[in-house]
Amino acid sequence: MSDKAASIPRPLPKLEGATGQFYDWCRKGELRFQRCTSCGTFRHPPRELCAECRSFDWEWTRSPGEGTVFTYTIVERALHPAFAGATPYAAVVVEFPEGVRLLSRIVGLAPAEIRIGMPVRVDFEAFSETVTVPVFRLR
Ligand SMILES: [Zn+2]
Numbered sequence: 001m002s003d004k005a006a007s008i009p010r011p012l013p014k015l016e017g018a019t020g021q022f023y024d025w026c027r028k029g030e031l032r033f034q035r036c037t038s039c040g041t042f043r044h045p046p047r048e049l050c051a052e053c054r055s056f057d058w059e060w061t062r063s064p065g066e067g068t069v070f071t072y073t074i075v076e077r078a079l080h081p082a083f084a085g086a087t088p089y090a091a092v093v094v095e096f097p098e099g100v101r102l103l104s105r106i107v108g109l110a111p112a113e114i115r116i117g118m119p120v121r122v123d124f125e126a127f128s129e130t131v132t133v134p135v136f137r138l139r
Pocket of ligand 1 (some may be wrong): 036037038039040041050051052053054055
């Protein structure tokens with residue numbers, strides 16, 4: 001990693017509204033998804049309206065955090081300078097039995113070892129005092 005890349009901060013999510021609440025749960029070590037209290041449908045990323053029944057009524061429901069790799073891509077050339085020293089890395093979409101998918105990454109495994117359908121479990125990685133993100137490990 002060049003010194004220039006090391007000095008560029010990694011882009012982090014804006015902790016606003018339901019998105020901020022999602023990351024608050026992550027900071028507490030809990031993966032939670034929104035569940036519509038009218039029809040029971042889970043959703044992610046966080047948003048106010050249910051796409052199935054158009055209800056604004058929802059709650060946070062804790063997920064066991066176990067899913068499978070739905071798809072992934074290996075990034076060889078970083079699109080943001082903050083990630084220049086991290087290549088190659090895999091951007092992974094994890095699918096959960098709740099019916100939602102989450103874009104993340106897998107730790108403890110080389111990108112070339114990742115396979116579609118691989119069972120993974122959530123872990124958490126703190127980037128700052130306020131931002132903790134879900135990552136995944138092979139289970
Ligand atoms: Zn609904």
